[in-house]
Amino acid sequence: MPTESDTHYDPSLxxxxxxxxxxxxxxxxxxxxxxxxxxxxxxxxxxxxAVKIDPYLNVDAGTMNPYQHGExxxxxxxGEVDLDLGNYERFxxxxxxxxxxxxxxxxxxxxxxKERAGDYLGKTVQIIPHITDxxxxxxxxxxxxxxxxxxxxxxxxxxxxxxxxxxxLRQFAHEEPEENVLFTHVTLVPYSKNGEQKTKPTQxxxxxxxxxxxxxxxxxxxxxxxxxxxxxxKIALFCDIPTDAVFSNPDxxxxxxxxxxxxxxxxxxxxxxxxxxxxEALATGERTNDWREIVTTEKDGNVDVxxxxxxxxxxxxxxxxxxxxxxxxxxxVDVNVHWVAADELADGHDGQLExxxxxxxxxxxxxxxxxxxxxxxxxxxxxxxxxxxLCLGFQMAVVEYARNVLGLEGAHSAEMxxxxxxxxIDILPEQYEVEDMGGTxxxxxxxxxxxxETLAYDLYDDTSxxxxxxxxxxxxxxxxxxxxxxxxxxxxxxxNRMEILELEDxxxxxxxxxxxxxxxxxxxxxxxxxxxxxxxxxxxxxxxAADADRDSTTDAETEVTx
Numbered sequence: 001m002p003t004e005s006d007t008h009y010d011p012s013l014x015x016x017x018x019x020x021x022x023x024x025x026x027x028x029x030x031x032x033x034x035x036x037x038x039x040x041x042x043x044x045x046x047x048x049x050a051v052k053i054d055p056y057l058n059v060d061a062g063t064m065n066p067y068q069h070g071e072x073x074x075x076x077x078x079g080e081v082d083l084d085l086g087n088y089e090r091f092x093x094x095x096x097x098x099x100x101x102x103x104x105x106x107x108x109x110x111x112x113x114k115e116r117a118g119d120y121l122g123k124t125v126q127i128i129p130h131i132t133d134x135x136x137x138x139x140x141x142x143x144x145x146x147x148x149x150x151x152x153x154x155x156x157x158x159x160x161x162x163x164x165x166x167x168x169l170r171q172f173a174h175e176e177p178e179e180n181v182l183f184t185h186v187t188l189v190p191y192s193k194n195g196e197q198k199t200k201p202t203q204x205x206x207x208x209x210x211x212x213x214x215x216x217x218x219x220x221x222x223x224x225x226x227x228x229x230x231x232x233x234k235i236a237l238f239c240d241i242p243t244d245a246v247f248s249n250p251d252x253x254x255x256x257x258x259x260x261x262x263x264x265x266x267x268x269x270x271x272x273x274x275x276x277x278x279x280e281a282l283a284t285g286e287r288t289n290d291w292r293e294i295v296t297t298e299k300d301g302n303v304d305v306x307x308x309x310x311x312x313x314x315x316x317x318x319x320x321x322x323x324x325x326x327x328x329x330x331x332x333v334d335v336n337v338h339w340v341a342a343d344e345l346a347d348g349h350d351g352q353l354e355x356x357x358x359x360x361x362x363x364x365x366x367x368x369x370x371x372x373x374x375x376x377x378x379x380x381x382x383x384x385x386x387x388x389x390l391c392l393g394f395q396m397a398v399v400e401y402a403r404n405v406l407g408l409e410g411a412h413s414a415e416m417x418x419x420x421x422x423x424x425i426d427i428l429p430e431q432y433e434v435e436d437m438g439g440t441x442x443x444x445x446x447x448x449x450x451x452x453e454t455l456a457y458d459l460y461d462d463t464s465x466x467x468x469x470x471x472x473x474x475x476x477x478x479x480x481x482x483x484x485x486x487x488x489x490x491x492x493x494x495x496n497r498m499e500i501l502e503l504e505d506x507x508x509x510x511x512x513x514x515x516x517x518x519x520x521x522x523x524x525x526x527x528x529x530x531x532x533x534x535x536x537x538x539x540x541x542x543x544x545a546a547d548a549d550r551d552s553t554t555d556a557e558t559e560v561t562x
Contacts (some may be wrong), residue, residue, distance in 0.1 A: 015140075015146065015147070015149060015180065016180050016181075016182070016275045016277070017139070017143065017149050017172070017176065017180060017182070018034070018037065018148065018151065018183075018184060018271065019151045019169050019172075019181070019183050019184065020033060020034040020037075020150060020152045020153065020184045020185075020186065021157050021184070021185050021209065021214075021216075022153070022155070022156055022157065022186045022187070023157045023158075023185060023202070023204075023205025023206070023208065024187050024188040024201045024202070024204075024205050028186050028188055029186065029222055029249065030152050030153075030154075031084035031088070031152055032255050033184070033249055033258070034050065034088075034150045035050070035087045035088050035090075035092065035150075036258040036259040036261075036262050037184070037262065037267060037268070037271065038050060038088070038091060038150050039091045039092060039259040039291060040262070040263055040267065040268035041147075041148050041271065041272075043282075043288060043291065044268060044281040044287060045282035045287070046147040046277070046281070047146040047148070048094075048146060048147065048148045048150065049092070049094060049096070049100065049146045049148075049149050049150070050085075050088040050092065050149065050150040050152065051100050051101070051102060051138075051142045051151045051152070052082055052084045052085050052088070052100065052152050053102045053103075053135075053152065053154055053165050054082050054102070054154045055103075055104050055153075055154055055159065055162045055165060056103060056104060056105070056154075057103075057105045057108070057161075058103060059109060059438060059439070060079065060080045060098075060101070060103060060105075060106070060438065060439060061073075061080050061081050061082050062438045062439055062441075063438050066311050066316035067313060067316070069083070069315075070082075070083040070313070070315030070316055071083050071086075071315060071316055071317060071318045072470070073085050073086040073318075073319065074443060074444065074468045074515060074518055075095070075096055075097055075444065076095050076096075076445045076468060077097045077444050077445075078098075078439075078443030079443075080438075080439065080443065080470070081100075082101065082154070083318050084152065084154075085100060085101055086319055087255075090322060091259070093523075093524075099138065099142050100142050102135065102138050102139070104164075107131060107134050107138070111130050111131055112125075127164050127167075131164050131168075132167055135164065135168035136175075139151055139168075139172065148275075153165050153169070157185075157208050157209050157212075158208045166209075166212045166214060167212070167213075169183075169214060170212060170214055173214070179274070179275060180275070182217045182271060182274050182275065183214055183215065183216045183217050183218070184217070184218045184219075184220060185205070185206060185209055185216035185218070185219050185220070186220045186222060186249070187202040187205045187206070187220070187222065188201055188202070188221075188223075189201070189202060189221040189222065189227060189235075190223070191223075191224065197223060197228055199231060199234045199235050199238065202219065202221065202235055202239065203235075203239065206219065206239040215240070216241060217241065217245060217274060218241070218246075218247065218267070218270065218271075219235055219245065219247070220247045220248075220249050220262075220267075221235065221246065222250075223248065223251075224251050225251075226248040227247075227248040232248075244270065245270065247265045247266075247267050248261075248265055249261065254295065254325075256291075256294075256295035256522060257295060257296075259291060260291075260295070290523060291522070291523075294523045295329065295522060297329050297332060298332065299328070301334070302333060302335075303333050303334075303357050303358065303533060303537055304336045304355065304357050304358070305324060305335055305336065305337055305356065305358040305359070305536070306338050306352070306356040306358070306359045306360070306376070307320065307337050307340065307362065308341075308342050308345065308359060308360065308361050308362075308372065308373055308376040309340075309342055309361075309364065309369070309373075310341075310342055310343070310364055310368060310369040312341065317362055319515070319517035319518055319520070320337075320390070320517045321337055322517070322520065323517040323526045323529040324337060324529055324533065325522075326520045326521060326522050326523075326524070326525035326526070327520075327525040327526070327529040327530045327532070327533035328533060329523070329525070330525045330533075331530070331533050331534055333537050335533060338356065340353065340376070341369075341372070342368075342370075342371075343372055344372065345371075345372030345373075346369075346372040346375060353376065353385070356385065358385065358386040358387070358388070358508075358533075358536045359376055359380040359385050359386070359388075360388045360389075360532070361373045361377060361390070361393030361396060362391070362392070362393055363392045363393065363515060364391075364392045365415070366415075366416075367416045367417075370392075370396065370412075370413070373396045374396050374399055374403070377393075377396055377400040378400050378404055380509070381397075381401075381503065381506070384507050385507075386508035386509070386532055386535045386536050387506075387508065387509045387510070387511075388510055388529070388532045389501075389511035390511075390512060391471055391512070391513060391515055392471075394501060394512055395413055395425045395474075395475070397488075397501060397509075397511040398425065398488075398498075398501065399411055399412055399413060399425060401483075401486075401488045402424045402479070402482070405486070406482055406486075408421075408422040408424070408482070409421070413425035413473060414426045414427060414473070415427070415472070422479070423476055424475065424476055424479055425474065425475060425476060426473060426474070426476040427472055427473050428442060428472055428473065428474055441469075441470055441471055441472050442470070442471055443468075443469060443470055444468060445466050445467065445469075446466070446494055446514070447464055447465070447466050448465050448466075448467065448492040448493065448494050448499040448500060448514065449463065449492065449493055449494065450464055450465060450491060450500065451463075451491045451492070454489075454502060455508075455531070456491040456492050456500045456502060458531075459510075459527035459528060459530070460527050465492070465527075467515065467516050467518075467519060468514060468515050468518045468519065469514045471513065474497050474498065475490075475498040480498075487505060488501060488502075488503050488504075489504070498513065499513045499514060500512050500513070507535055508531060508532055508535035508536075510528055510531065512528055
């Protein structure tokens with residue numbers, strides 16, 4: 001929480017809660033709108049956190065198909081959550097926990113367990129008050145110790161599965177002082193064929209919200225362009241809010257520009273005044289300008305990176321895209337990511353990789369695409385193309401080397417081929433008796449010990465790193481001896497587990513059993529991604545430069561559906 005010397009904030013004012021709902025259609029950008037609001041409040045000197053409410057019955061996002069919900073984002077405590085929490089961590093530069101993700105499955109499971117234990121003393125267990133009370137409890141607990149908590153309600157107002165949450169929000173507003181609660185409603189403002197911005201969808205959406213007993217304090221209109229003054233006035237008139245409480249959220253070149261856009265609209269100042277915090281905030285001239293400087297960095301060129309995966313959907317690899325962007329901010333280049341279908345590479349169609357300056361093989365599960373990923377590793381290794389393998393990509397790099405360099409014919413992962421003659425990758429020992437799929441992998445933060453005088457050491461500038469994991473399989477210890485004295489070495493370990501691999505005499509060849517993309521931030525790019533982009537851009541931090549440094553020193557990622 002900000003200290004008195006920072007913002008003159010009076011803790012007796014209590015937590016402030018911003019509830020963000022969406023109307024008209026899903027996928028409008030409620031999460032980015034909420035995260036951008038939080039970014040501005042943090043710049044103003046306040047401690048900000050966020051909660052994502054997902055109305056689906058799944059307990060968590062761990063077993064969901066990426067085509068439905070995008071990537072499964074992993075938190076430091078091992079929580080498998082919606083990708084929106086990744087946006088909150090990146091925008092707010094905070095580490096969240098599973099408590100910041102509320103799902104219907106999680107809530108109902110808890111209430112039913114209490115009922116089975118007799119905690120309700122024979123009362124009839126109902127949506128109201130038991131489910132709504134549990135929702136409110138979760139929000140308050142997640143907000144504890146912070147100044148402002150943003151709560152995004154997934155889905156669209158009017159969805160039947162979201163009704164208990166909206167009722168909980170109505171009760172929440174009744175229980176809290178009026179100055180501590182603010183409702184933001186994000187809607188679509190489309191164009192008609194004659195180029196007119198249409199407000200009727202917003203009017204009907206707000207009507208739906210008000211029928212539940214909620215009155216938006218702020219309306220954010222998602223449109224291709226800024227809302228016209230006449231459009232704002234019409235929305236204000238028919239939705240019963242001040243005109244200066246209607247804000248534009250137009251399409252922008254990069255989502256990291258959204259905070260800059262809504263700041264120009266005055267959204268942060270309106271929120272601060274609503275909460276009575278305008279005088280508590282840092283003066284405008286005292287606020288850091290770091291975010292603007294980072295995300296508007298002038299670019300000196302472009303680099304082309306192939307992402308070899310199974311899902312032709314950017315959301316399925318959201319954190320990888322963002323990590324490359326963060327590295328690009330740091331190096332001063334635009335990173336163009338080219339999707340390459342792993343399935344198509346299985347037949348040796350290397351032509352899709354020609355002209356690519358870097359290759360990334362991401363995480364995943366299951367047999368489909370595995371042979372293509374192995375082929376992509378081979379191509380990068382043999383053609384001196386900078387390479388980064390993540391989780392499964394790390395494992396496929398080990399398999400590729402075992403097959404094509406060590407000569408272990410038929411080598412594979414036991415996950416893909418149970419009867420492989422050489423199970424180079426095998427299941428974790430603690431997974432032998434596991435039957436449930438959800439939440440049972442090796443998850444969350446674990447520490448890796450890094451060997452000095454290695455590429456990994458140069459990247460992390462330390463003898464250890466703590467990164468997030470999500471896997472059931474690992475390099476089989478029975479084959480460790482086969483890699484001794486090989487150019488492919490394991491430079492990072494966790495006990496008897498291999499965590500980082502690298503290849504000598506290669507421009508940049510790195511694999512990590514963990515997912516470094518989950519901890520990358522604007523201004524704090526992930527070391528493996530930064531190293532990849534620097535190696536491509538020729539800034540001298542790839543393997544060749546690292547080898548030179550060492551010489552001079554010596555001289556002196558839903559498993560079920562995936």
